[in-house]
Amino acid sequence: MIFQMDSIGDIIRKKREEKGMLLRQLAAMVEVDSAILSKIERGERKARREQIINIAKALELDEKRMLIEFLSENIAYEIIDEDSATDVLRVAESKVKYFRKNK
Amino acid sequence: MIFQMDSIGDIIRKKREEKGMLLRQLAAMVEVDSAILSKIERGERKARREQIINIAKALELDEKRMLIEFLSENIAYEIIDEDSATDVLRVAESKVKYFRKNK
DNA sequence: CATACATTTGACAAATAATGTCAAGAATGA
DNA sequence: TCATTCTTGACATTATTTGTCAAATGTATG
Numbered sequence: 001m002i003f004q005m006d007s008i009g010d011i012i013r014k015k016r017e018e019k020g021m022l023l024r025q026l027a028a029m030v031e032v033d034s035a036i037l038s039k040i041e042r043g044e045r046k047a048r049r050e051q052i053i054n055i056a057k058a059l060e061l062d063e064k065r066m067l068i069e070f071l072s073e074n075i076a077y078e079i080i081d082e083d084s085a086t087d088v089l090r091v092a093e094s095k096v097k098y099f100r101k102n103k
Numbered sequence: 104m105i106f107q108m109d110s111i112g113d114i115i116r117k118k119r120e121e122k123g124m125l126l127r128q129l130a131a132m133v134e135v136d137s138a139i140l141s142k143i144e145r146g147e148r149k150a151r152r153e154q155i156i157n158i159a160k161a162l163e164l165d166e167k168r169m170l171i172e173f174l175s176e177n178i179a180y181e182i183i184d185e186d187s188a189t190d191v192l193r194v195a196e197s198k199v200k201y202f203r204k205n206k
Numbered sequence: 207c208a209t210a211c212a213t214t215t216g217a218c219a220a221a222t223a224a225t226g227t228c229a230a231g232a233a234t235g236a
Numbered sequence: 237t238c239a240t241t242c243t244t245g246a247c248a249t250t251a252t253t254t255g256t257c258a259a260a261t262g263t264a265t266g
Contacts, residue, residue: 005201023242033226038243048225068187072194075178076202084171085199089192091175096188098108099179126213136255141214151254 008052008069013041015059030054046074111155111172116144118162133157149177 006014016026023041027034032051039045047055049070056066079085109117119129126144130137135154142148150158152173159169182188 005197007198022240033228034241035228035243035245036226042243044244046224064187067185068190068194071182071185071187071191072198075181075191075195076198078178079174079195080199080202082170082174084167084174086196087171088174088178089196089199091171092178092182093189093192094108095175095179096183096192099183125211136257137212138214138216138257139255145214147214148254 007043008047008066008073009041009043011061011066011069012055012059015061016041019059021059026055026058029058110146111150111169111176112144112146114164114169114172115158115162118164119144122162124162129158129161132161 016023023037024034027037030037030051031054036045040047040051047070049067052066052070053063055061056063075089079088082088119126126140127137130140133140133154134157139148143150143154150173152170155169155173156166158164159166178192182191185191
């Protein structure tokens, strides 16, 4: 594999440390408790969408990309234990297209 | 398009009517309130996984297929308003594979 | 129309899950 | 040791999901 797959928490932690910021500094900027931010970075807790956007802004990460990471990671965890995970994603794609067309 | 995309509610309702069953009859078999079953069939409410399995059994629908419909529909609704929906699904697939390998 | 029966609707309650708070514990380094 | 940062876990709060029920609506038939 030519790229390193990072979880969204990894991305945040790496960027924060690159910037030499402390947990509590970033936590203050995005108005979230340090304990929660710590858990988000280590994947122990899910972030909320708003938090991801605020973190992206504070760390100058690409918002759109982070949103994709956020949504896709949530979905991945929903189906990681399903042996039909790949089929589920294919069908989901069809359903998105179909429901959009017919809404 | 060569196939008719049905929501999971449509599938249930069609099969139930094919079998000539009343809402309350199926509801009794799967131990769910008729009002809820009515809403599930019309897509007004999400079913729970257990309910889908029980309904599939009661109606002799393929359980595996219904589970895929159930999971994929949930995912589709999660991202239907995202303009990056397709990217999200692609990234989700990578994440599933990666997280499985590294768990 | 009047009756009987099936389904739908909506308000509300109950249960469950997500999120936040806080203080104590562990780790790190000077 | 001391100061600082990060982590952990118990608990409270809030939000979301799910269930219950009765009234309203729809539908067919005498």
